[in-house]
Amino acid sequence: MKLIKQGAEAKIYRGDFYGRPCILKERFSKSYRQPALDRSLTAQRIKAEVRALFRCRLHGISVPTVYFVDIDSSCIYMEDITDSCTVREYIVQTQKENGDSAISQLKPLAAKIGGIVGKMHGNNILHGDLTTSNMLLRGSPLDLNIVMIDFGLSYFDSLAENKGVDLYVLERALLSTHPNTEELFTTLLEAYKQANKKGAAEVISKLDEVRMRGRKRTMVG
Numbered sequence: 294m295k296l297i298k299q300g301a302e303a304k305i306y307r308g309d310f311y312g313r314p315c316i317l318k319e320r321f322s323k324s325y326r327q328p329a330l331d332r333s334l335t336a337q338r339i340k341a342e343v344r345a346l347f348r349c350r351l352h353g354i355s356v357p358t359v360y361f362v363d364i365d366s367s368c369i370y371m372e373d374i375t376d377s378c379t380v381r382e383y384i385v386q387t388q389k390e391n392g393d394s395a396i397s398q399l400k401p402l403a404a405k406i407g408g409i410v411g412k413m414h415g416n417n418i419l420h421g422d423l424t425t426s427n428m429l430l431r432g433s434p435l436d437l438n439i440v441m442i443d444f445g446l447s448y449f450d451s452l453a454e455n456k457g458v459d460l461y462v463l464e465r466a467l468l469s470t471h472p473n474t475e476e477l478f479t480t481l482l483e484a485y486k487q488a489n490k491k492g493a494a495e496v497i498s499k500l501d502e503v504r505m506r507g508r509k510r511t512m513v514g
C-alpha cells in the first residue's frame with residue numbers, strides 16, 4: 294500500500310485488495326484526546342462513514358464499494374475510483390481553459406450535483422462536508438459520472454434545518470473555491486428541487502435563514 298494523502302484525520306493509501314484496485318482510509322488517533330474517548334470517537338466516525346456508504350448505494354447514489362472494515366485498526370478498505378478526477382480539479386481546469394463561457398459548459402455538472410444531493414437529502418442522508426473535492430468524476434467528465442466520497446462527517450437526519458446547513462456548506466465551498474459560480478449554484482438548486490420534491494421548499498427556506506446568519510456573523514465579526 295502506498296501513502297497518497299495525509300489529511301488532518303486520516304491517511305489515504307492506494308494498493309490492491311485481493312487483486313482489486315483499493316483505497317485504504319486509516320483514521321489515526323489524536324494525542325490530545327483521552328485515549329478511551331479517542332478510540333470511541335474514531336470508531337463512531339468509521340461506522341458513520343460505512344453506514345452512509347451503504348445507505349447511498351441502497352438508494353442508487355454512486356459511492357465507492359466497501360470491501361472490508363477493521364474497527365480495531367481504524368481502517369476502511371474501499372474501491373479505488375480509478376480514471377477519475379475531483380469535481381474541483383475539473384471546474385478549475387474548465388474555467389482556466391474557457392474563461393467566461395465555462396459557466397454555461399459547467400451547468401449540466403451543477404445540475405447533476407444538485408440531483409444527487411437532492412436524492413441524498415430526500416433519503417435523509419446528510420454528507421456533512423459537501424465540497425467539490427469530495428466528488429469524483431469517473432471516466433470522461435462529459436459523462437457526468439459522479440462518485441461521492443468522504444462520508445466521515447455524515448449522519449442521518451430528517452430536519453430541514455440541517456439539510457439547509459449541508460447546502461450552505463456546499464454553497465460556501467463552491468463560491469470560495471471557484472470564482473463567479475453563483476449562477477452554477479442556482480442551477481444546482483433547481484435540480485435539487487426536482488430530486489427532493491417533497492422537502493426542497495422547506496430546506497431552501499432554511500438555507501436562506503442560514504445565509505442570513507452567516508452574513509450577520511461576517512458583519513459583526
Ligand SMILES: Nc1ncnc2c1ncn2[C@@H]1O[C@H](COP(=O)(O)OP(=O)(O)OP(=O)(O)O)[C@@H](O)[C@H]1O
Pocket residue numbers: 298299300301302303304305316318357371372373374375379426427442443444445
Ligand atoms: N475511493 C476513492 N477512490 C479514488 N480516490 C479516492 C477515494 N477516496 C479518496 N480518494 C482520494 O483521496 C483524497 C482524500 O480522501 P478523503 O476526502 O476521503 O479523505 P480525508 O482525509 O477525509 O480528506 P480531507 O481531509 O481532505 O477531508 C480524495 O480527495 C481523493 O483524491
